Amino acid sequence: MPEVKVEELKVEEVKVEEVKVEKEKLLGDYSKEPQRWPLFVVNAEQPFNAETPPQELVKEFFTPTEKFYVRSHGPAPDLNAGQFCFHIGGLVDPPKAMTMQDLQALAPKVTVDAVLMCAGNRRNELKAVKPVKGVGWELGAIGxxxxxxxxxxxxxxxxKVDLDSPHLHVEFVGVEDCEEKTKYGSSIPMCKAADPKGDVLLAWEMNGKPLTRDHGYPLRVVVPGYIGARSVKWLKHINILDRESVYFFQSRDYKLFIPSVGWDTVEELWDLAPALAELAVQSAICEPLANQVIPTGTAATVKGYALSNGHRITRVDVSLDDGANWQVAEILHQDSREKKGFESRYWSWSLWQLRVDKFPSPCTVVCRAWDIASNTQPENAKNIWNLRGVMNNAWHRVKVSA
Amino acid sequence: MPEVKVEELKVEEVKVEEVKVEKEKLLGDYSKEPQRWPLFVVNAEQPFNAETPPQELVKEFFTPTEKFYVRSHGPAPDLNAGQFCFHIGGLVDPPKAMTMQDLQALAPKVTVDAVLMCAGNRRNELKAVKPVKGVGWELGAIGxxxxxxxxxxxxxxxxKVDLDSPHLHVEFVGVEDCEEKTKYGSSIPMCKAADPKGDVLLAWEMNGKPLTRDHGYPLRVVVPGYIGARSVKWLKHINILDRESVYFFQSRDYKLFIPSVGWDTVEELWDLAPALAELAVQSAICEPLANQVIPTGTAATVKGYALSNGHRITRVDVSLDDGANWQVAEILHQDSREKKGFESRYWSWSLWQLRVDKFPSPCTVVCRAWDIASNTQPENAKNIWNLRGVMNNAWHRVKVSA
Known part of the structure; x- marks a missing residue:
């Protein structure tokens, strides 16, 4: 495998430092936000962070754009696609700028179906164990x-980037002015970026229409199987680097530590922990809702979602007695059959249900998923608690009243 | 993607049925078994099934051939490499036969470092929950x-096989006369078989020397990241199929069910369950041994292994108080640096240790591993119990006495 000889490239500028937001006054300008779905569960108004109510998630295989969770770090950029261009720099000779027309002329449009999920999805269950920093998400930071x-x-x-170099990383930087006082930047390893089966897209369409402002208009990255934080919106720069991005969102924010690490001890540990990338096996119950009343002995259906970084979900188990006994749920919708030979390209979620003739209320309903690699979810959130409250994939529990 | 048009191929013979063992009298002929390492923990003499003692596993990154666990289903074949040939059939036109010389002349030899682990590794912990069928393995059915x-x-x-067809499977059949009254056959999907990063080998060398009889001399398959059962020894037939192998070891034996499925109810469920393929995230403690005495307050080192179907192990946590508190273990040896860009090709195990200055004996030592996708191990074997006793990756617990 040929190594990239950095010294031989005439690189004009390797963007290695974070681009500080120049106009700090803009940080607070939320006067031009787009209209949004009134039924969102809004966790923060400025920047706008809102999730989909659980029962809406399981209504359709593809989450309607207007109902799709929104994770913002600043005011929603309002860009003009006609005047828009993005830049490819770093270890590229020569650097390039491309318009949307250039991009669309480069190769035929392809469509990739994929879940996006925030690494902080289900953070509130970790918060219930012990306080954590971050937007308080229930189970709807996913679509x-x-x-x-x-x-x-x-x-x-x-x-002419060397697609086979295992040492390279591809950095994405958006135009978003983040409340963290930086642009939004993040990266993925070349092995994912260049993998024909990795299905990473520069996307201008969502559910058959141009991206909306909240979802990155006019151009975003979609990194199937990875935490949502890598699918950078309002894409402006692609930088080829010989190391990971040093942007806050790659080097500091989305990392996982053991429960004993607190804010007093984390500082020296950030650089030792790997940046979150692929999503672990995950499932959650969308119906019934927490504390919903189901009269004892009546019929009801348990519904939810499951996914595992592109691995096929092979089984979802549901317990009606807090994990003592399990039944196998029916998988209703999964990625389409022609992909089934590729056990690693199940980028969409699997929606599932279990019909219960006589609900044993009051009870605690639990779900757990299994993937084709026999990975399954850990039992208790308390055992995987971490100070950033990320990657909670403990068994999901919902208490049902009689 | 072009589909394979089965009807257009002049296939002489698609080997779809199991090859019944013709000479049943041979089943019992164990008079010519090879010499074996005297320190093996032997779980069954005929067929020979033996594992490596835990403390031997962590002595070296590469398990010496003579100490490498042996999983047999019949007497060890005694083949002559000079007279040996194997066949490629099924959806191949024309079918081919190859000698070892043909194979070695086909392409340059490559070396792949990879763990093999029996799906039944750590079965005894499941047996302790409730009886299961299968050879009783501790944690040494791995190397x-x-x-x-x-x-x-x-x-x-x-x-000239279509490497891009997601519908095809590659079946491997060995010459072993199994006690299950069949030859040993199994299959993997084409997406793994043909993936340049999947690293599936037809191997004649193990640790730099020709395979030994116990490990498949003269030719075996090595399927990195998959359960050991797919790495067929004494390879005789490769069949290209448009479905999975129907051999017992693919269609019946290595499958996973919920705890409530017993031998009275499993029959109609076999065909609904996927055959085990990739290995889940796994770790185990090799030192101290179960019930070992470590005087309270003395220094001792906890050592073990971890792996996850080629995913990089990012962290191993060790608890000295049965999971209440955790420390991060030091990863001593992992796949080499040049592979690190490929987060999916960590085929070897990671060996780890935690030095403890003052051991809090008596205590229960626990380990759990995390991979780059943030998958981790479930807490309790009782929750993942299954009637075949496979894929036990619950937290590994070792009781230490004072």
């Missing part, structure tokens, strides 16, 4: 979309 | 080897 665009791989190939 | 051979992909390409 399944159909994304249209050009494979990132084609853009990299066009720029 | 890390360096394998030399030719990529399976090259052989398939040579035979």
């Amino acid at each position: 399944n979309g159909s994304w249209g665009g050009v494979p990132l791989r084609e853009v990299l190939r066009h720029c | 890390n080897g360096s394998w030399g051979g030719v990529p399976l992909r090259e052989v398939l390409r040579h035979c």
Whole structure:
């Protein structure tokens, strides 16, 4: 495998430092926010962070765009696609700028169906164990979309990037002015970026229509199987680097520590922990809702979602007695059959249900999923508590009243 | 993607049925077994099934061949490499036969370092919950080897097999006369068989020397990241199929069910359950041994292994108080640096240790591993009990006496 000889490249500028937001006064300008779905569960208004109510998640395989959770770090950019261009720099000779027209002419549009999920999804269950920092998400910081665009791989190939180098990383920087006083930047390893089966897209379409402002108009990245934080919206820069991005959201924010690490001890540990990337096996109950009343002995259906970083979900187990006994749920909708040979490309979620003739209320309903690699979820949130409250995939429990 | 048009191929014979063992009298002929390491923990003499003592596992990154666990289903075949040939059939036109010389001339030899682990490793912990069928393994049905051979992909390409078809499976059949009254057969999906990063080998070398009889001399398959049962020894037939193998070891034996499924109810469920393939995230404690005495307050080191179907192990946590508090273990040896860009090719195990200055004996030591996808192990074996006793990756617990 040929190594990239950095010294031989005439690189104009390797963007290694975070681009500080120049106009700090803009940080607070929320006067031009787009209209939003009134039924969102809004966890923060400015920047806007809102999730989909659980029962809406399981209504359709593809989450309607207007109901799709929104994770913002600043005011929603309002860009003009006609005047828009993005730049490919770093270890690229020569650096390039591309308009949307350039991009769309580069290769045929492809469509990739994929879940996006925030690493903080289900954070509130960790908060209930012990306080954590971060937006308080229930189980709705997730949605399944159909994304249209050009494979990132084609853009990299066009720029003559060495697709086979295991040492390279691809950094994405958006135009968003984040409350963290930086632009939004993040990266993925080349092995994912260049993998034809990795299905990473530069996307301008969501569910068959142009991206909306909240979802990155006019251009975003979609990194199937990875935490949502890598699917950078309002994409402006793609930088080829010989190390991970040093942006806050890669180097500091989305990392996992053992329960004993607190804010007093984490500082020296950040650089030792790997940045979160692929999503673990996950499932959650969307119906019944927490504390819902189901009269004892009546019929009801338990519904939910499951996913595992592109691995096929092979089984979802449901317990009506807090994990003592299990039944196998029916998988209603999963990625389509022609993909089934590729056990690693199940990018959409699996929606599932279990019909219960006589609900044993009051009771605690629990779900857990299994993937094709026999990975399953850990039992208790308290055992996987971490100070950032990320990657909670403990058994999901819902108490039902009689 | 072009579909394989089965009807257009002049296939001489698709081997779809199990090859029944013709000479049943041979089943019992164990008079010519090879010499074996005297320190093996022997779980069954005929067929020979033996594991490595835990403390031997963590002595070296590569498990010495003579100490490498042996999983047999019948007498060890005694083949002559000079007269040996194997066959490629099924959806291949024309079918081919190859000698070892043909194979070695086909492509340059490559070396792949990979763990092999029996799906039944750690079965005894499940047996302690409730009886299960299968050889009683502790935690030593695992070893890390360096394998030399030719990529399976090259052989398939040579035979003009469609490497891109997601519908195809590659079946391997060995010459072993199994006590289950069949030859040993199994299969993997084409997406694994043909993946250049899947690293599936037809191997004739183990740790730099020709395979020994117990490990498949003269030729075996090595399927990195998959359960050991797919790495068929004494390989005789490779069949390209448009479905999974129907051999017992694929269609019946290595499958996972919920705890409530027993031998009275499993029959109609076999065909609904997926065959085990990739290995889940796993770790186990090799030192101290179960019930070992470590005087209270003395220094001791906890050592073990961890792996996750080729995913990088990012953290191993050790608890000295049965999971209430955790410390991060030091990872001593992992796949080499040049592979680190490929987060999916960590085929070897990670060996780890935690030095403890003052051991709090008596106590229960626990370990759990995390991989790059943030998957971790479930807490309790009782929750993942299954009637075949496979894929036990619950937290590994070792009681230490004072």
